[in-house]
Amino acid sequence: MTRLIAILLSISLLACKQKQELSTHHKLFLTAKVWGFLKYYHPVVNNGQLNWDNELIALMQKLPDVNNQEELSTLYINWIKSLGEIEPLKNNIHYNPDSSFNDNFNLSWVTNDYFTNDLTNLLHFIEQNRAQKLHYVTSGYVGQVEITNEPSHSASQWSDPNIRLITLFNYWNVIEYFYPYKYRMDKKWDDVLHSLIPKFLEVKTELEYHLLIRELTISLCDSHAFFTTDLIRTYAGNKFIAGKFSILNDKAIITGFGCCYLGS
Secondary structure: OHHHHHHHHHHHHHHHHHHOEOOHHHHHHHHHHHHHHHHHHOOOHHHOOOOHHHHHHHHHOOHHHOOEHHHHHHHHHHHHHHHOOOOOOOOOOOOOOOOHHHHOOOOHHHOOOOOOHHHHHHHHHHHHOOOOOOOOEEEOHHHOEEEOOOOOOOHHHHHOHHHHHHHHHHHHHHHHHHOOOHHHOOOOHHHHHHHHHHHHHOOOOHHHHHHHHHHHHHOOOOOOOOOOOHHHHHHHOOOOOOEEEEEEOOEEEEEEEOOOOOOO
16 A cells, blocks of 8 residues: 555656746756757767757747646757767767766766656767767867867847857857866856856846856856957956956955056
8 A cells, every 4th residue: 555655656746747847047058958968979960061059049949838848858859850860889888977077077967857768868879879070179289179160150149149048058068068177166067057048148238248258258267268358348447457466365465566468
């Protein structure tokens, strides 16, 4: 009798989970992750014959009609199948969940409460039979990667929310898959995406958009990552003190003098 009650309770909880509504922001969050995964792993996508940004726009236009996890997984599955057939590799590449590299990168998110088993299995299949030649990335100088074949968008398109989300999703996924120091960030990289999606959707001015991109790069906590434009320089000012400083107890302490003008 106890076992029967437990089974019925499990069925009831599963049904509730499948009927649970998803927010717009969370649907976009999951879409960003799936889209980025396919961009770097799906063999057909890496043939270079698809406009991957347009694929994202078309997919996002269908999200308002998705109300729960089951419908979202079905949308992703149908989309993935429409991209083309994936030929299994002779020697599958198996992801090792116990790898120490998990401190910086892992694909455990493909198994979660928001995806059906069918979708999770499909994503695992793609990971195990992933593209052997990348279209959007090439090897650069001394182990660095170079981002290639990205469609260009005019700066004047900033008012289009689709273009703004493409900017966010592109940058976020480049860091997700190729930046070696995510484990040193102050915030989890997933949390950065979560927090910035509503901000990128609600932009009212071009300056606000530029400042959001700057906020995105600053989230890396890496002095090598920066973003500036004429709008930002006009807003923040073009002048710098002729001195050097260090932060001590949350205060700026002058440590030296000299020209440190950064230019415009």
